[in-house]
Amino acid sequence: MLTQEEPVETLFPSYALHMVEGVQIAFIGLTLEATGSIVSPGGIVGLTFADEVERVNALVPELTGVGVETIVVLIHEGGLQSGLYNECPGISGPIVDIVEGLDDAVDVVVSGHTHQAYNCVIDDKIVTSGASFGRVVTDIDLEISSKTGDVTMATATNVVVTRESADPVIAAFVAMYKQLAAPLANQQIGTITATLEKFAPDDSPGLSTMGAVVADVILDATQDPLLGGAELALMNPGGVRADLDYPKSGSEPVDGIVTYGEAFAVNPFGNNLVVLTLTGAQIDALLEQQFADGQQDNILQVSAGFSYAYSASAPAGSKIDPASIELNGVAIVPDQEYRVGTIGYLADGGDGFSVFKAGTDRVGGVTDMQALQDYFADHSPVSPPALDRITLVP
Incomplete structure (x- = not known):
């Protein structure tokens, strides 16, 4: 004190x-x-x-x-x-x-x-x-x-603030930097088939289409054994900062174009990717930390192939059904080790996910933005994934 x-x-x-x-x-x-x-x-x-x-x-x-x-x-x-x-x-x-x-x-x-x-x-x-x-x-x-x-x-x-008239000094300052950034910001990096939304829909247990894609991006960038050998990837929802809108905007000629500037709005922090080893028991404990202090809005975004179920009404520390945690359809084993990809912020225990700090054999990777660019280059057009990776049970 x-x-x-x-x-x-x-x-x-x-x-x-x-x-x-x-x-x-x-x-x-x-x-x-x-x-x-x-x-x-x-x-x-x-x-x-x-x-x-x-x-x-x-x-x-x-x-x-x-x-x-x-x-x-x-x-x-x-x-x-x-x-x-x-x-x-x-x-x-x-x-x-x-x-x-x-x-x-x-x-x-x-x-x-x-x-x-x-x-x-x-x-x-x-x-x-x-x-x-x-x-x-x-x-x-x-x-x-x-x-x-x-x-x-x-x-x-x-x-x-009605913004009826712009301050001329600030407007000129912004215009100058928009012009300088335009060649990179307007560069097309890929396409989408529909809007990817950062917020989970009301009927979803916490997974959003944009969040799921970002988790897939992390897995895609780290699953090569030479890049960490990740088997699953996790992303914090607060780190997903924007939608990717399907309707065309600015000088885009058609709907569905994703520019560097739009992608940067999704991942603006410059986090490096990290792969680390957690046991099945630690993954279970990590998922329980989503609900620390009564939280219900800190659901980690998960990559394709990883799934689990939770109960919002269950007591803290027991909301996850351990038997429901699966990787590629196979239940995880408490004492078995798994390679988990994430961002540096989470790997260091950010957002209260302290279990990450116990991870071993850490391997660093590219920035989240570079991973996003690479993913869209390889997988466009990207479609909104199904939101069935997380299940809410009574």
Whole structure:
């Protein structure tokens, strides 16, 4: 636990002070405590992510000690609500407990992470979120006493960005880079017979057509014995970032063309592929980690030939039917070893899949984007695969 007395060395300054008409305002910046589970572990070696409430509350005495009475917290954590973009009915999620635990000296909390838009008052603090991708800008007005430095009135409004007129400087900047990128972005790498969708349909147990194809891409790129000898491949759903649309767009002459730019939107992270060895028992344990902490939306995308069944109503740790886990129609054996292909992010335990870190005999491979290019070159036209690799049972 962090206390005021314990020295903390941060990667970036914990806060910034801004003088506005003679009054100091503190802005405390925080990533979320769960950062370690959603980024590549290899990129955060040596870093720890503190409890958000403890960290803010430890800073408050330091700020009030130098006369700061107005404190704004900027945090990459958020919540969910059921109303419109300027409302707050049923607000839930981590942000609620965080705000309720903050020192009363905090006046405003600007949140994010969930891509939601909301405008709330929680524990007498304004709490906002501006959706995502620049679609909403939050306008926060604070009336502050010049004598005491205290906030005497606070209001917030989420303003929809209508994009009625472009900023000429930004528009010119974007146009320049689009022109520079066009020769590569518009290069055709393959074709599809129908749209490949990143989100699983409502009647699917979690597998999407785009996710299944990406898993097939990983298997295709790593199954050669010289490239790792993968027998199955797994991909995290959050790493599949876009659909591949069948209708033509831009300068495409016909439907079904896949360009480099469209494929890059699907796989923008530049992950290297990795093949590692897991036992059948470890694969079972890995699949159970899909449902850690009550999650139901972190279903790994699986390659053709690999299948299993799970029960959403079963207790945590027992949702997978071990007898249903099959590779090419044959049940996996708990103490038998299997070669599994994935991306480096998952291989390092990303998204909470720590079982991957126990994998042995690791072999690195090409980037996910190169694998995608190669797959479309060899297999076009690519059709949406059947979503029968994962089965949901009562």
